[in-house]
Amino acid sequence: MASNPVEYLPGKQPHPREHRMIFRNVDRAGWDASIDTYLNDGGYEMAKKALKMERQDIINEVKASGLRGRGGAGFPTGVKWGFIPPTNTKPVYLICNADESEPGTFKDRYILHQDPHQLIEGMIISAFAVKANLAYIYIREEFPHAATIVEKAIAEAKNKGFLGKAIFGSDFDLEIYVHRGAGAYICGEETGLIESLEGKRPYPRIKPPYFPAALGLYMSPTIVNNVESLCHVKHILQMGGAEYAKLGTPNNTGTRILCVSGDVQKPGYYEVQVGKVTMGEVINDLCGGLKPGRTLKAIIPGGSSAKVLKADETYKLKDGRELTIWDIPMDFDTMAACGSMAGSGGVMIMDDSRSMAWVINNLNKFYQHESCGQCTPCREGSPWMAKISDRIIAGNASPDDVDMLEQVANQIEGKTICAFGEAASWPTQSFVRKFRDEIKSMTKADLAGRIVNEETKLAVAGLEA
């Protein structure tokens, strides 16, 4: 890593507990997204180095680094790369998933806006490693500015001969294209993204048989990685996999960017070593504590699909540790052991001013709106949940409706084509289980069993629907 100290813009200095690697150049004084700035900072050296390496050596470094995908699932990146069938004769594609749409997540946009060449360099290395000569950056429709910046960066890199034919004088060719989404959450699901890239509706594919590493884009092996994950590849090469693995905690290596939003003094992005800070430190240290006079009520720790954590819960782990919500280290494994997930790094803090019924309705509305509609449980279940929670916050529901809300969620979980469909059920499941009494307190017992939709109310009033 370049050793000269990095200065940041006034008021944008990283917190001392941060470990800026991916976000090293974000908010950096005198920094811009141009290739010259990037080159002056030692840029593209790792790409040059990579192209002289054996492909398997790069994959081995990534495997040794323990890097886990930063998009949400936390799947080991090196293992994913290794799934390309060794007998493959078809072209291989690399796709950068820049469809950052998980509510509460806003890390990739800063990379795209401020450090696009870091991503391109990571992609050159990754594409070389997996033998892809064609790569796509799938940028969500809501990032028009990012798309412009990335397209300009690609043009700059191509101009310098870093992309195109015979990169850096090697025999490796690579083209990167930006593909714009049309505004759908489901395009963040890798097979949905691939369908969209093929020009179809982004209906996720069934797995098996359509595992992207074997049958992806145009039925060819395809590696889909998150923006942040691809950037990490550059640093893994720079540091060496073993050295990189010393960052963070075992099996939860490296750094990751937490996107904190909600009821804290200083919401924002914080790049920390995985597992080296606890939830309490995130809130009190990094984010300057809760708002004055408020107490913590709940946390969604990894994007809206992650199950909610309740402030007064304690978690008994298999290794004997007993954690309060404040003690949970911000890593993949402990978060999963506590019944939620580190997901995309979107941490949403809710204090006692928040109505949990309102929150769950807000989330249900999102999943209703974003359900792609391909498979039955998510298509019909998510709007049903939204309609029930709508009635709950309108005071138009009975206590039984709250239980039914949970049952509807249970009927979705584990029965959908993709993880996103299933994720639509997780907020409801966890919120109802943990805040049942509060949510029920908004209901009216005498509405039980009554038909309460708008049509019926109008009919009862003698009016036509």
Added chain:
Amino acid sequence: MAGILKQNSPSSPPPPMSDAASAPAAKPPVDLVNVQINGTWHKLPKGMRMIEACRQVGASVPHYCYHPKLSSPGNCRMCLVEMGMPPRPQPGQEPEKDEHGMPKIGWMPRPVIACANTIGEGMGIKTEGKLTEECRRGVMEFLLANHPLDCPICDQAGECRLQEFSVEHGQAESRYREDKVKKPKNVDIGPRIRLDDERCIMCSRCIRFTAEIADDPVLGFTERGTHTTLAVHPGKRLENNYSLNTVDICPVGALTSNDFRFQMRVWFLSETNSVCTKCARGCNTEISARGDTVYRQSPRENNDVNSTWMCDQGRLDFHFVNSEYRLTDPMVKSDGKHAVTTWKEAIQSAASGLKGLGGDEIAIIASARMTNEELWLVKQLQQATGAKFIDVVPRSGGGDNYLRHDDRNPNSAGVRQILGIEPGAALDSIQRAVRSGLIKGVVALGENLLKCGFDKDSLGKLSVFVSTHILANATADLSTVVLPAASYAEKRGSMINATGRLQRLNKAVKSPGNARDDWEILNDLVSAISDQKSLGSVDEVFKQLAGSVTCFQGLTLASIGDLGRQVLETNETVPVLEREKERKAKGIIVG
């Protein structure tokens, strides 16, 4: 469970796919794997879809989107089942065995779809039990949440998968108390089909059919989530000649046929297996009738002929059966006027007329729309009258790269085999001989001669003009004896299609009035002209036929079966079947 180890021979798949009669003598060896289904171990072909494996052992799995002839998107989630595999043993460790010596199955906590997953060695499947039942009940409830539940006025009622699976897996009372999603209704998406989007369950079968089978991808979804709406693409119509197949495969009442909708509740219909006679393909069909009225005709699966499809032209060409212009009584012309008479007198009149002429004065215009049995009797008639001239009317054109054959007659192959003539070869000379007055007697069997080159004047001058017809027409008007005949839906008999397959028509309805089956008419006519013994049944006619024409040897009308028998080598292939074979080989479809 008793008798827990079962061997399922792969050479005897269950109905409706089975066709023991036509199966090749030896099948290539298939790798068999051990699969436990509902506690019983079976040996089944490796790579078989789970849903087919379950069906084969009698544990049918409910489904909506899965169709063996189409790709499997796995979107309806109705076929979720419990699945397990034996856990991979640690190195040096012996796999755990159950009481039958089979590996113990580690059941997965999550269900899997049976439609797109294939079986492997040691797999366990449960189509019963708590998890599977919960999945089915949940999916059923979801599917009905926004469904209009307008069964009383829905044309699909009685053959609706939502209804069927509701009985088995649904709930008596709906828990859904919200407003339902409103979508377009009564949408005109093509000349023969209506769409009700509120009934649609988004299974995408129709979309896949138009894209994968008909190569006319005009259907697609618009909108998103619960608002997902089936539609034709802007400026397009679902009007290809195979469009009505989408109605057949629609598991609900979303797509209905303009021709059939609101005509009859399906539970009043009774079905008869038959064959389409619109071209030489001979698509296998099911004729649905109530009483003696035919209400619809739909394709029946035959993987050697038409897969599960048929063209719209063939399907809809049955209305003439119910026509008010059907001839119902035999008529004899005297003093230039037709008078209704009895069959006995009509046959006598025709016979004596023909007996008064020499063989070189008689022409028989038969039809390649006749059954083999009828054609056999035509041959007897030719011998009895000594008729020198004989031909059938050829029809061609309109073939396509799917099922429709260029030969628009259903039994040209039968004509060649039985009459030994090439359709149309003698037609010109017969027409000339009629015009010149050389021919004085014509027997026209089911053909409207005015539409195939004969002129009114010369036909009017014939001394004997016997014709059989289904509908009243101008040729009948010119005939001296008019004999009302039966339509294809009213007879039992056989035909040979373009690929040399002998197939059987069955009687679905009775002929109107005094109209008679053609074989009976010809049989009586032959007996009246010659001393030949009258035959007692159409099966007996076939027996005679089988005794004299090689390709029918050893067969009976009964033994043809519902799926037909290959009797001729033609080297012809069926485009739709060839493409299905390709997709099957690639594992895209089950086939």
